[in-house]
Amino acid sequence: MNFDLNSEQIQIQDSFARFFADGAKSHSRALKNSSKNIRELSHAAAEMGILAMLFSEENGGLYSSPTETMIAMEEVGKSLCNIPLAETAYACRILDKADDFAGKDELIASIISGEKTISIAFDEFNNRSNGAIVKTNENNGVINGVKTNANFENDYFLVNAQMTGGKIGIFLIANDAKGLNINKFMTHDTSAKCDLYFENVGAVKICNDDNVVEYAKDFAIIALCYEAIGMMRMITNLTSEYLKTRNQFGVPLSSFQVLQHRAVDMLIETEQALSIAIYASLLLDNDDIEARKIAVSNAKLRVNNAAKFVSQQAVQLHGGIGMTDEYIGAHYFKRLTLFCNMMGDNYFHLNRLNLEKDILEI
Amino acid sequence: MELEFTKDETAFRDEVRNFIETEMPKDVAFKMAHDRELEKEDFIKVHRKLYEKGWATAHWPKEYGGADWTPVQRHIFGEEMQRASLPMPLEFNANMVGPVIAHFGSKEQKEKFLQPTASLEIWWGQGFSEPGAGSDLASLKTTAVRDGNEYIINGQKTWTTLGHFADWIFCLVRTDPTAKKQKGISFILVDMKTPGIEVRPIITVEGNHEVNEVFFDNVRVPAENLVGEENRGWDYAKFLLSNERFGIAKIGVAKQRMQRIKSYAKTPDANGEKLWDDAVFRARFLQTAADIKALEITQLRILAKQQGHDSDAPDPLTSMLKIKGSELQQATTELLLEVAGKDSESPQIREIYKSGNQDFEWLDAVASSYFNNRKLSIYGGSNEIQHNILSKAIMGF
Numbered sequence A: 001m002n003f004d005l006n007s008e009q010i011q012i013q014d015s016f017a018r019f020f021a022d023g024a025k026s027h028s029r030a031l032k033n034s035s036k037n038i039r040e041l042s043h044a045a046a047e048m049g050i051l052a053m054l055f056s057e058e059n060g061g062l063y064s065s066p067t068e069t070m071i072a073m074e075e076v077g078k079s080l081c082n083i084p085l086a087e088t089a090y091a092c093r094i095l096d097k098a099d100d101f102a103g104k105d106e107l108i109a110s111i112i113s114g115e116k117t118i119s120i121a122f123d124e125f126n127n128r129s130n131g132a133i134v135k136t137n138e139n140n141g142v143i144n145g146v147k148t149n150a151n152f153e154n155d156y157f158l159v160n161a162q163m164t165g166g167k168i169g170i171f172l173i174a175n176d177a178k179g180l181n182i183n184k185f186m187t188h189d190t191s192a193k194c195d196l197y198f199e200n201v202g203a204v205k206i207c208n209d210d211n212v213v214e215y216a217k218d219f220a221i222i223a224l225c226y227e228a229i230g231m232m233r234m235i236t237n238l239t240s241e242y243l244k245t246r247n248q249f250g251v252p253l254s255s256f257q258v259l260q261h262r263a264v265d266m267l268i269e270t271e272q273a274l275s276i277a278i279y280a281s282l283l284l285d286n287d288d289i290e291a292r293k294i295a296v297s298n299a300k301l302r303v304n305n306a307a308k309f310v311s312q313q314a315v316q317l318h319g320g321i322g323m324t325d326e327y328i329g330a331h332y333f334k335r336l337t338l339f340c341n342m343m344g345d346n347y348f349h350l351n352r353l354n355l356e357k358d359i360l361e362i
Numbered sequence B: 001m002e003l004e005f006t007k008d009e010t011a012f013r014d015e016v017r018n019f020i021e022t023e024m025p026k027d028v029a030f031k032m033a034h035d036r037e038l039e040k041e042d043f044i045k046v047h048r049k050l051y052e053k054g055w056a057t058a059h060w061p062k063e064y065g066g067a068d069w070t071p072v073q074r075h076i077f078g079e080e081m082q083r084a085s086l087p088m089p090l091e092f093n094a095n096m097v098g099p100v101i102a103h104f105g106s107k108e109q110k111e112k113f114l115q116p117t118a119s120l121e122i123w124w125g126q127g128f129s130e131p132g133a134g135s136d137l138a139s140l141k142t143t144a145v146r147d148g149n150e151y152i153i154n155g156q157k158t159w160t161t162l163g164h165f166a167d168w169i170f171c172l173v174r175t176d177p178t179a180k181k182q183k184g185i186s187f188i189l190v191d192m193k194t195p196g197i198e199v200r201p202i203i204t205v206e207g208n209h210e211v212n213e214v215f216f217d218n219v220r221v222p223a224e225n226l227v228g229e230e231n232r233g234w235d236y237a238k239f240l241l242s243n244e245r246f247g248i249a250k251i252g253v254a255k256q257r258m259q260r261i262k263s264y265a266k267t268p269d270a271n272g273e274k275l276w277d278d279a280v281f282r283a284r285f286l287q288t289a290a291d292i293k294a295l296e297i298t299q300l301r302i303l304a305k306q307q308g309h310d311s312d313a314p315d316p317l318t319s320m321l322k323i324k325g326s327e328l329q330q331a332t333t334e335l336l337l338e339v340a341g342k343d344s345e346s347p348q349i350r351e352i353y354k355s356g357n358q359d360f361e362w363l364d365a366v367a368s369s370y371f372n373n374r375k376l377s378i379y380g381g382s383n384e385i386q387h388n389i390l391s392k393a394i395m396g397f
C-alpha cells in the first residue's frame, strides 16, 4: 500500500502549483472579468502538457493514469483559477476512446497543442442535476434541441442526443455551426457559460458506447472533486490563519476552544474528502465498472458534504469579513456551493448508488 | 396548558390578514417571495401603510404612538407579515432607536424625532460595529470629545446596513477613554448630512450593496443629540438589543419558503419526475418542517412567559431563538438551492426560463439568497456569542 506520489508526479505537482498560483493570477474567480482571455489560459495550460495528459499514447498524448490530471485539478482549486478543466477532461476522455471519424487525429492534435478547445454540452434545462435526461435529438445527422450550462468560448462541443430508436449518441459540433444559437451568461463563480439552441444543426457522430461516456463522466466527477479539495484546503488554511491574527476580547480568536474545534472539523472534512477522492481515482481505470461507479458516487456525495460544511464555516469564522466580495474566501465559498450541483447532486448520486448491486458490502 | 389563541387574538389575526390582503403592495411581496433585493421605495411603501394604520410602532409606549399590543399580538403581526412575504417595519427605527428615544431621550429629542422615526420620514442607520469591534462591541474606538456645545466625532463604523439610505445614524461612541470598556460609552444621534461623514459601500458575497463603512472625520454634532446621560450608552444599547427579541427567529419567513420549496419540488422536471417523490429529499424536507414547528412552539412558550410580566430584562432563552431561527432560515435556503439544482448557477434572468409553460422566474435569486443568508448566523450577536450567553446564563458555566 502506498499513497505517495512518485518523483515524476511530485515534479508535475510543483510545476502546476507554480503555473496556477503565479502564472494564472489574473484568472482568479475572485476577479469579475476572470473569464476574459480564457483562450490564452487554455493555450498556456496545453503548453504545460495538461491536455496531453488526457489522451493516450496511440492518439499522440501522454496519458498514464488519472493521477496527473487530479494533481492539476487540486492546484486549479487552490488558486481558484477560472479554467473549466473538468469539463474539458470529460470531453477529452470521450474523444480519446471515440470511434474513428474523418479528421479525428488532426482534431486531437490541435487540442493537445492548445490551438483548439473542446468542451461538453450535456446538461439540459429543468432536470436539476440529473444528467441522464436527454431530450435533444438526432435524426439523419441533424440535431435539434437545447443544451444548457455549457462553458463558453470553445471551438467544439460534444453534444449528447437521442438517436432514432432511443439510444444516446455523442456528436461533434463546431461553435460556428449553421443553425446553432448561443446565449451567453455569467455564473455566480464568474464562469462564462452558455445555453445552446440547435435548429437542424448538422453533426458527426463520434461515439455511442455508453460505457465510454460513463467512464469519462466518472473521470470528470473525480477531477471536479479534486478541484473542490484544493479549494477546501486553501480556505481551511486561510481560516486558521485568520483566527490567529484577529483579536476580539483582547485575545486572538484562535484562543476560543469552540473555534479551534470548528477549524479542526474543517480539516477533518477536507482529509476525508481527499481520502475518498484518492480511492475513486484509483478505481477509475479499473475493469470492474460497478466498483468504479460506486466509488465515484461515494466520492461525490462525501466531497459535496465536505464542500458545504467547509465553505460555510470559512465564512462563519471570518465574521462580517467572510460575507464580503473583497474577501477571497467568499469566492471559494460560491464556487464550492455551485460544485455541489455540478455533475450530479446528492440526490443523483444516492439514486445511482441505489441502483448498483451489493452496495452494502462496504 | 392551552394551545389555541383566544377569541380576541384570532379576531386580531383576521384583521391583520385582511389588512395585508387589501392594503399591502403586491409587487413588494412578489420580490420578497422571489428572494429579490428590495429598493428603498419598497420598504417605505410598506412602512408608511403600516404607520397610517398605527401598526408600524404598535409596541411603543402608547403616548408616543404605540397601540399597547400584547406580546402575542406582536407575534401574530410578525407572523402574518412574514407569511405574506412583506418586510417588517424598518427595525432600525421601530425596534431600535425609537424605543431608546422614547425611554431615555430628552423632551426635545422625543418631539423632534419620534414622529418622523415612526413614519420613516427619517431613515435610521445603526452605527455600532467597527472594524476592530464586532463580537467584542465594547472595545469600540470611535471617540466623541466635548467642545463647547458640540461633540467632535472621529473614527469609523462598519457593516452599516442600508446606511446609504440613512438620513440619520445612531452611534455608540467613546466619551471617556479612561473609564473601563463598557463604562465610557455614549449613545449619540448624528445627521448623515453633517460635514466630515463619508459613506463607502461594501459589496457582499452575492454582489449586492447592502452594507457600508461610515467614516467620521472631525464631525461636529450638537451636544443635545446625546441620548440620556453621558457614559451610560452601554445600558441603552442593552435595552435596544433586548427589544430585538421579538420575531428574531423569523419563523414566518422560513414557513413561507418551505411552501415555495414544496411547490417547486412538486413541479415535474423535463422527464416528468418530481423531486418531491425522492425519499431522501422528502425526509430532509419533513425533518426541517418538524424543526420549524418545534421552534415555533419554543417561541410561543417564551412569549407566554412574557405575557403579563412586563419586564425589560432580556430573556436569555431568546438566544436560543436566534441560534435555531438563523439555522433554520439557512436550512430553507439550502433546500431551495437543492430544488433549483444547477439551473440556479447564474444571477441573470435567462432566456431559457421562458421555455415550456412553467414559471421559472424564481431561479435567478436562489443562490444569492443562500449566500446572503449566511449573515444570519453572524450579525445581531453571532451564533457562537449566543452559545456563550446561554452557557453563562442557563448553564452557569
Ligand SMILES: Cc1cc2nc3c(=O)[nH]c(=O)nc-3n(C[C@H](O)[C@H](O)[C@H](O)COP(=O)(O)OP(=O)(O)OC[C@H]3O[C@@H](n4cnc5c(N)ncnc54)[C@H](O)[C@@H]3O)c2cc1C
Binding pocket: A246, A248, A249, A253, A256, A258, A259, A316, A317, A318, A319, A320, A321, A323, B125, B126, B127, B128, B129, B131, B132, B133, B134, B135, B136, B158, B159, B160, B161, B162, B211, B375, B378, B379, B380, B381, B382, B383, B384, B385, B388
Ligand atoms: C450583513 C451584515 C449586516 C450588518 N449590519 C450591521 C449594522 O447595521 N450595524 C452594526 O452596527 N453592525 C452590523 N453588522 C455587524 C455585525 O454585528 C458583526 O459582524 C458581528 O457582531 C460580528 O463581528 P465581526 O464581524 O467583527 O466578527 P468577529 O467578532 O471578528 O467574529 C469572527 C468569528 O469569531 C467568533 N467569535 C468571536 N468572539 C468569540 C468568542 N468569544 N467565543 C467564540 N467565538 C467567538 C464569531 O462568532 C465569528 O464566528 C452587520 C454584519 C453583517 C454581516
